[in-house]
């Protein structure tokens with residue numbers, strides 16, 4: 001709950017979610033971060049494991065649910081973004097395969 005004065009058309013501090021690139025709810029109506037293709041990316045582990053066969057340290061990749069746009073804007077890895085957060089203004093719809101398996105079909109028709 002925010003104790004700040006609410007201004008019409010201006011996002012409230014409640015709409016600021018950790019890890020999001022911009023205020024929640026500023027994207028297309030009804031869209032969520034779960035529908036956005038900028039949610040999640042591959043990240044390399046900080047700690048490597050020595051591989052005898054290769055004679056070098058090997059770093060593993062793993063998938064995180066942080067926002068790619070947040071990383072572009074700040075240069076840092078953000079907190080994991082919940083798929084149910086209302087989308088922000090940088091929202092980009094995930095392209096889903098059409099039912100017949102050919103081409104792509106956006107899930108949401110605007």
Ligand code: SF4
Pocket residue numbers: 019020021022027032033036037038039040067068069070081086087088089090091092
């Ligand atoms: S809508 Fe997309 S760009 Fe915006 S915070 Fe969510 S995942 Fe990131």
